[in-house]
Amino acid sequence: MLTVGQEGGHEQAVLRRLNALRRLSPEAAIALRAALIERTVRVGAGEDIACEGDRADKVRIFLSGWACRYKVLEDGRRQIVNFALPGETCDAHLYLLSDMDHSIGALTPVVYAEIERGRFEELVANDRTVAEAFWCETLVMNAIQREWAINLGRRDALERVAHLFCEVFERLRCVGLTEGTSCAFPVTQMDMADATGLSVVHLNRTLQELRAARLITLRERNLTINDLDGLRDAGLFNPNYLHLRQR
Amino acid sequence: MLTVGQEGGHEQAVLRRLNALRRLSPEAAIALRAALIERTVRVGAGEDIACEGDRADKVRIFLSGWACRYKVLEDGRRQIVNFALPGETCDAHLYLLSDMDHSIGALTPVVYAEIERGRFEELVANDRTVAEAFWCETLVMNAIQREWAINLGRRDALERVAHLFCEVFERLRCVGLTEGTSCAFPVTQMDMADATGLSVVHLNRTLQELRAARLITLRERNLTINDLDGLRDAGLFNPNYLHLRQR
């Protein structure tokens, strides 16, 4: 069930993310913030935000909560192909394609801004930095998607899970959603398995391996990275593909 | 080694592809064709077109030959994350990110058009249909990348290879590079293995299985699909994610 309302405070993440990709002009930031609070949608955990086959007619920008993009094969096998984290945009200009080729599900309660085609085009037409920021966002999502292909194709179970943790941590860090070496990780082991292409049983054992190596602590939907360098080594993680500006 | 020169005749594939994604205005088609022949680059088989870490400063549009995007892990494992086929654009607006996060290698002799940042922005600024066509191209590449994640994460060897054949066949068909149920497939088994996340040995055995099932004939770098429906079933292939306009 969807409920629509005003939502304040979370649009900061969006601006932080776009700024990290491409510096926005002050006027652009103001215009964008206004657009983000015009129409927000809340979705409960476990609900679908969009389904494969749905008409694609608006742009979604995630304000809070975790969602995932996924596809289910005929026989029930599910693959999560990416997460959608706060501050991230779900396919700018998506409406140019007629319909969704995958589904988007809420893993936790989610709030996102919904921007109609005309309104979105107005935003990018009025300010070059906004247009470029959304291009960057799309290009980076593409790069992340490539990295997931590498993860699934050529890394073993331990490496995959370690890499996923590193990536998510960085994606959250750039929008200010980490505290020290901790961040939320509100995802079941089933979801993690579907994101890493493993079975739940093997994912569970892999987590235990990471814990035994004192690389991470994961409990009550909270991730603490005890040894960032160690985790990066274990996952063969190199953050360059995230294209976040160095500070 | 690179040689630069004039290249005629192949730009048709680019126009066919962009038109299949978004109808170009007649004037746009003319302007684009002109831009495509201004500066073309030829690369020999096996050479790299771009390397991870290179400065990203121009847009590449492939005119003929096959290339692949790939990344190599520290210990030598290689994953091909996508192919770049004639008519396809390699990251419009790529120059917005400062550098390449992966490499692009030529699998056969390749000819591509190289468009400088200023020239490219002029093209998309002058005609809305061009801008939209490149957005579509990028969004579809993103969708293809997602599908590869599914292939690598949740399909078994036979399904992966069958799916790859179906996808490549469709991508070539929309630019007019198929003849009946045949198309070029100028790729070594090593490359196919790296694209499907399999070992060469197992890929070889999987090919034999597809041949034994009379689904395909693959010899002398030429693929014939003997039973398209059968191959689609075997690969759980649904072309919707390619977003090609139905004729």
Add this chain to the structure above:
DNA sequence: CGTTTAGTTGACCGTGCTCAAGGGGCGTGG
């Protein structure tokens, strides 16, 4: 309280990997 959902553990099995060897085609150089 019973039911459901998430996490955990054990035992067994199979897909796909590794290692190793050999064959065929082709270009190069003696």
Add this chain to the structure above:
DNA sequence: CCACGCCCCTTGAGCACGGTCAACTAAACG
């Protein structure tokens, strides 16, 4: 013209990583 090397494909044998099936625990929730 043949020899050699190289690349690509193929085959066999053994093994391991990760899947499947099943049972059990603990927490959450009505």
